[in-house]
Amino acid sequence: MQSTASPRANRGPAAAAENRRALIAAAREVYADGGLAAPFSAVAKRAGVGQGSLYRHFPDRTALAVAVFEENVAELEEYISGPDRTIDDLLDRVVAQAVESTALLALITADLTDPRVQPLGERFAVVVSSLVEREHRAGRIGDHIDAEDVTMAAGMLATELARTDPPARPAVAARARRLFAAAFAPR
Amino acid sequence: MQSTASPRANRGPAAAAENRRALIAAAREVYADGGLAAPFSAVAKRAGVGQGSLYRHFPDRTALAVAVFEENVAELEEYISGPDRTIDDLLDRVVAQAVESTALLALITADLTDPRVQPLGERFAVVVSSLVEREHRAGRIGDHIDAEDVTMAAGMLATELARTDPPARPAVAARARRLFAAAFAPR
Amino acid sequence: MQSTASPRANRGPAAAAENRRALIAAAREVYADGGLAAPFSAVAKRAGVGQGSLYRHFPDRTALAVAVFEENVAELEEYISGPDRTIDDLLDRVVAQAVESTALLALITADLTDPRVQPLGERFAVVVSSLVEREHRAGRIGDHIDAEDVTMAAGMLATELARTDPPARPAVAARARRLFAAAFAPR
Amino acid sequence: MQSTASPRANRGPAAAAENRRALIAAAREVYADGGLAAPFSAVAKRAGVGQGSLYRHFPDRTALAVAVFEENVAELEEYISGPDRTIDDLLDRVVAQAVESTALLALITADLTDPRVQPLGERFAVVVSSLVEREHRAGRIGDHIDAEDVTMAAGMLATELARTDPPARPAVAARARRLFAAAFAPR
DNA sequence: CATGAATGAGGGTTCATTCAT
DNA sequence: CATGAATGAACCCTCATTCAT
Numbered sequence: 001m002q003s004t005a006s007p008r009a010n011r012g013p014a015a016a017a018e019n020r021r022a023l024i025a026a027a028r029e030v031y032a033d034g035g036l037a038a039p040f041s042a043v044a045k046r047a048g049v050g051q052g053s054l055y056r057h058f059p060d061r062t063a064l065a066v067a068v069f070e071e072n073v074a075e076l077e078e079y080i081s082g083p084d085r086t087i088d089d090l091l092d093r094v095v096a097q098a099v100e101s102t103a104l105l106a107l108i109t110a111d112l113t114d115p116r117v118q119p120l121g122e123r124f125a126v127v128v129s130s131l132v133e134r135e136h137r138a139g140r141i142g143d144h145i146d147a148e149d150v151t152m153a154a155g156m157l158a159t160e161l162a163r164t165d166p167p168a169r170p171a172v173a174a175r176a177r178r179l180f181a182a183a184f185a186p187r
Numbered sequence: 188m189q190s191t192a193s194p195r196a197n198r199g200p201a202a203a204a205e206n207r208r209a210l211i212a213a214a215r216e217v218y219a220d221g222g223l224a225a226p227f228s229a230v231a232k233r234a235g236v237g238q239g240s241l242y243r244h245f246p247d248r249t250a251l252a253v254a255v256f257e258e259n260v261a262e263l264e265e266y267i268s269g270p271d272r273t274i275d276d277l278l279d280r281v282v283a284q285a286v287e288s289t290a291l292l293a294l295i296t297a298d299l300t301d302p303r304v305q306p307l308g309e310r311f312a313v314v315v316s317s318l319v320e321r322e323h324r325a326g327r328i329g330d331h332i333d334a335e336d337v338t339m340a341a342g343m344l345a346t347e348l349a350r351t352d353p354p355a356r357p358a359v360a361a362r363a364r365r366l367f368a369a370a371f372a373p374r
Numbered sequence: 375m376q377s378t379a380s381p382r383a384n385r386g387p388a389a390a391a392e393n394r395r396a397l398i399a400a401a402r403e404v405y406a407d408g409g410l411a412a413p414f415s416a417v418a419k420r421a422g423v424g425q426g427s428l429y430r431h432f433p434d435r436t437a438l439a440v441a442v443f444e445e446n447v448a449e450l451e452e453y454i455s456g457p458d459r460t461i462d463d464l465l466d467r468v469v470a471q472a473v474e475s476t477a478l479l480a481l482i483t484a485d486l487t488d489p490r491v492q493p494l495g496e497r498f499a500v501v502v503s504s505l506v507e508r509e510h511r512a513g514r515i516g517d518h519i520d521a522e523d524v525t526m527a528a529g530m531l532a533t534e535l536a537r538t539d540p541p542a543r544p545a546v547a548a549r550a551r552r553l554f555a556a557a558f559a560p561r
Numbered sequence: 562m563q564s565t566a567s568p569r570a571n572r573g574p575a576a577a578a579e580n581r582r583a584l585i586a587a588a589r590e591v592y593a594d595g596g597l598a599a600p601f602s603a604v605a606k607r608a609g610v611g612q613g614s615l616y617r618h619f620p621d622r623t624a625l626a627v628a629v630f631e632e633n634v635a636e637l638e639e640y641i642s643g644p645d646r647t648i649d650d651l652l653d654r655v656v657a658q659a660v661e662s663t664a665l666l667a668l669i670t671a672d673l674t675d676p677r678v679q680p681l682g683e684r685f686a687v688v689v690s691s692l693v694e695r696e697h698r699a700g701r702i703g704d705h706i707d708a709e710d711v712t713m714a715a716g717m718l719a720t721e722l723a724r725t726d727p728p729a730r731p732a733v734a735a736r737a738r739r740l741f742a743a744a745f746a747p748r
Numbered sequence: 749c750a751t752g753a754a755t756g757a758g759g760g761t762t763c764a765t766t767c768a769t
Numbered sequence: 770c771a772t773g774a775a776t777g778a779a780c781c782c783t784c785a786t787t788c789a790t
Contacts, residue, residue, distance in 0.1 A: 015768090016774060035297075039759055050776040055761070109350050142369070149366055152359075156343040163296050172339070179336055182329070183370035203749075226784055237751035242786075390770075413763055424772035429765075483724050484596075516743070523740055526733070530717040537670050546713075553710055556703070557744035576789090577753060600780060611755040616782070755787080766776080 020057050022047040024071065027064050031103035038103070065104040066116045072097050073123045080127050087131055087141065087150055087184065088177075094154045095161060095173050102162025109155075125151060142186040153180045207244050209234040211258065214251050218290035225290075252291040253303045259284050260310045267314050274318055274328065274337055274371065275364075281341045282348060282360050289349030296342075312338060329373040340367045394431050396421040398445065401438050405477035412477075439478040440490045446471050447497045454501050461505055461515065461524055461558065462551075468528045469535060469547050476536025483529070499525060516560040527554045581618050583608040585632065588625050592664035599664070626665040627677045633658050634684045641688050647701065648692055648711055648745065649738075655715045656722060656734050663723025670716075686712060703747040714741045 026047035030038045040061060044054035058064040079085070079093055108117050129147040136143070157176050164172045213234035217225045227248060231241040245251040266272070266280055285292075295304050316334040323330070344363050351359045400421035404412045414435060418428040432438040453459070453467055472479075482491050503521040510517070531550050538546045587608035591599045601622060605615035619625040640646070640654055669678050690708040697704070718737050725733045 019775080040761095041759065051761080052763080052777070053775055056774070106350070112352075144365075144369060149362065152347065152362060153366065156347055156363075159346055160339065160343055163293075165299075175336065175339060176343075178331075179340065179367075179370050182331060183366045185374075206750085227786095228784070231752095238786085239752075239788080240750055243749080247785095393771085414765095415763070418773095425765085426767080426773075427771055430770080434764095480724070486726075518739075518743060523736065526721065526736060527740065530721055530737075533720055534713065534717055537667070549710065549713060550717075552705075553714065553741075553744045556705060557740045559748075561746075580754080601782090602780070612782080613756070613784080614754055617753070751788105751790085753787105753789090755785100757783105757785095759781105759783090761781080762779090764776100764778095766774105767772105768774090769772085 019047065019049050019053055020067075022049060023054060023057055023064070024067050027068055027104065028100040032100040034103075036103040036106055061107055062111065062114060062116060065107045066120060068101060068104050069108060069120050072101060073120055073127070076127050077123065080131060085131065085134075087135055088181075090128070090131055090150075091154060091157060091177060091180070094158050095177075098158035098161040099166075099169070102158060105155075105158060105162070128154070139186060141184045144187070145184050150184070153183070203244075206234070206236050206240055207254075209236060210241060210244055210251070211254050214255055214291070215287045219287040221290075223290040223293055248294055249298065249301060249303065252294045253307060255288060255291050256295060256307050259288060260307055260314070263314050264310065267318060272318065272321075274322055275368075277315070277318055277337075278341060278344060278364060278367070281345050282364075285345035285348040286353075286356070289345060292345060292349070315341070326373060328371045331374070332371050337371070340370070390431075393421070393423050393427050394441075396423060397428060397431055397438070398441050401442055401478070402474045406474040408477075410477040410480055435481055436485065436488060436490060439481045440494065442475060442478050443482060443494050446475060447494055447501070450501050451497065454505060459505065459508075461509055462555075464502070464505055464524075465528060465531060465551060465554070468532050469551075472532035472535040473540075473543070476532060479532060479536070502528070513560060515558045518561070519558050524558070527557070580608065580610050580614055581628075583610060584615060584618055584625070585628050588629055588665065589661040593661040595664075597664040597667055622668055623672065623675060623677060626668045627681060629662060629665050630669060630681050633662060634681055634688070637688050638684065641692060646692065646695075648696055649742075651689070651692055651711075652715060652718060652738060652741070655719050656738075659719035659722040660727075660730070663719060666716075666719060666723070689715070700747060702745045705748070706745050711745070714744070 023043060026043045026049075030042045030046050034042065040054070041051055043064065044051045047054070058067065075097070076090070076093055080090060108114075108120070111117060112121060125147065128151050132141070132145070132147045132150055135141045136145075157173075157180065160176055161169055161173055210230060213230045213236075217229045217233050221229070227241070228238055230251065231238050234241070245254065262284075263277070263280055267277060295301075295307070298304065299308060312334065315337050319328070319332070319334045319337055322328045323332075344360075344367065347363055348356055348360055397417060400417045400423075404416045404420050408416070414428070415425055417438065418425050421428070432441065449471075450464070450467055454464060482488075482494070485491060486495060499521065502524050506515070506519070506521045506524055509515045510519075531547075531554065534550055535543055535547055584604060587604045587610075591603045591607050595603065601615070602612050604625065605612045608615070619628065636658070637651070637654055641651060669675075669681070672678060673682060686708065689712050693702070693706070693708045693711055696702045718734075718741065721737055722730055722734055
């Protein structure tokens with residue numbers, strides 16, 4: 001039974017929102033550094049927050065991953081909504097997000113049927129669909145390509161980058177992008 | 188005091204090679220089932236071998252992964268040496284190997300600079316190079332494709348499959364293969 | 375920054391008494407359900423009251439248990455004051471109270487020397503004494519039985535029931551009651 | 562992931578049986594002292610054994626409790642097998658075992674349907690039955706008493722003692738014994 | 749050389765308690 | 770005076786690794 005408690009500063013409920021944000025940010029850093037093997041508690045430590053608060057905000061790793069990706073997807077949605085966005089732009093953003101998110105991405109792809117995860121996938125699918133349609137109309141991609149092809153490519157790209165050593169990433173990204181560009185090109 | 192311990196069957200040195208093989212096979216099964224999170228000791232148990240023997244043969248996970256991939260690469264080398272083998276054939280084999288090996292693949296790609304891992308990468312590169320050259324000559328793939336493109340594609344394909352739910356794998360494999368075929372095709 | 379916290383309804387001092395009652399009722403339910411292992415905080419949650427209020431009213435588990443038993447004893451006192459009440463009637467009430475109170479009873483019997491607990495024991499002793507005296511005069515119990523015997527029997531009975539599976543309780547209660555009746559009977 | 566290991570003495574498999582015994586003995590002490598709330602790990606510490614070994618021998622608290630009671634019941638069986646043993650003798654032994662075992666008894670009575678627990682209950686029932694039969698024939702107990710009455714009494718007695726402060730135990734034991742003697746007596 | 753028990757550090761999670769709002 | 774988030778110590782359990790037999 002826990003008998004001792006020696007709290008060391010309690011910034012009060014006002015800190016809740018701030019803590020939540022700090023935890024999400026910390027999660028990006030921790031999982032980018034240490035991969036999925038990183039202790040869950042490391043997120044709390046990095047965020048400068050008690051473990052209890054981590055669990056209050058995110059009862060498990062998936063909940064945290066979902067929160068991270070919610071931000072990612074929101075960013076994509078907003079970015080893509082700009083005029084003249086292309087699949088290339090999308091992949092740019094994906095590449096940019098890839099590294100910090102990949103360990104978490106592994107978590108999420110591990111259970112796509114989780115009810116918390118599905119909405120994210122759907123939002124991403126919508127982003128891709130609208131882009132693909134636009135690109136088709138513009139004749140910039142071939143008729144043999146559909147939204148799911150692009151989604152899969154984005155996923156592969158992100159994963160590939162995530163497992164690449166940082167210094168090698170630009171080269172790998174370039175090569176992969178070239179490969180997919182070739183695949184997408186109208187025939 | 189009378190020892191109650193009864194070390195079950197010590198078949199002597201002769202068993203060493205057999206144990207080694209059993210461990211490698213067990214590793215495939217264990218990591219295919221449980222992912223990288225599977226306890227290392229589960230490999231010993233599945234192989235019907237003591238913990239000590241596991242550590243004697245493979246001092247760490249990477250050593251075991253290398254052994255598994257050595258078999259995989261050897262199989263590829265042999266397979267590819269047949270006449271008329273194409274990149275398509277290679278990818279077929281990669282797909283076949285992907286699932287059981289992926290957890291271990293994650294291990295290996297995590298440290299490609301490990302001196303034990305490099306030779307494997309090189310052997311795989313040789314396999315791919317010879318194929319690519321042949322395919323170029325046959326005009327079956329475009330000039331914009333080099334061996335490293337194919338290597339990367341094989342890696343992405345394997346990973347993508349590994350993280351796909353078994354029932355969905357055939358569809359995913361088909362889609363990915365189509366994508367890469369489009370990418371490789373002569374223009 | 376705008377606080378997003380929204381302390382739900384602070385009904386002012388008037389609510390204090392009401393909260394206290396709600397907490398006691400919640401304690402019965404929570405500990406009846408989950409045993410002593412139930413988190414203290416569950417009482418607050420069940421009562422629909424903040425943690426702080428729980429601690430304000432009852433600084434520790436024992437304080438809460440004492441409050442519960444104060445109600446129990448008061449009920450017994452009132453019940454017993456009726457005319458023609460017998461030890462049998464007392465045990466009936468004890469049985470009725472047993473289940474919901476037992477986890478808390480364990481708490482209380484764990485430290486009978488606690489100054490908050492003693493008065494309860496004494497009040498219960500008074501209840502029993504008056505009954506025993508009456509029964510002695512009526513010749514319904516033997517001279518070998520004193521108030522402490524009955525007190526102990528009541529305690530054992532309550533505990534025995536509390537640790538019995540609900541469906542088996544009637545049978546167990548009947549058997550125990552028969553046993554004690556035999557013990558109490560005049561010779 | 563556990564990365565460091567600094568074992569501090571490994572007496573080898575030969576210690577297994579010895580460790581098992583030490584754990585059972587430690588369990589008696591720990592739970593007698595601290596009640597069921599005692600950390601499971603305290604048993605390992607008190608036994609001078611690693612936590613892992615504790616879990617290897619006894620995967621959960623119930624397994625440990627069963628082992629303790631197996632010894633208790635065996636002792637009762639042996640004791641009772643002597644000539645001229647009476648229910649009084651049985652209760653003497655029960656009283657003697659009560660304190661050290663009660664926290665564990667709470668554990669066991671919490672799930673009597675556990676397949677590991679049932680055999681123990683049955684063995685105890687056999688012990689009691691043979692005694693009761695003998696006492697009936699000797700006319701030392703009334704016809705209104707059956708084996709289950711005695712079993713219940715033994716249980717109540719043990720529990721009552723267990724929750725009594727050590728100094729008060731002799732008096733409580735005496736009183737309870739007197740009560741049950743009165744209940745059992747031929748009419 | 750094989751076996752498998754022993755070890756104990758570490759990570760996951762819960763919950764008692766405090767305190768800003 | 771109420772609320773409920775924050776805190777972190779403690780417990781549970783698993784598993785990597787060693788080593789007596």
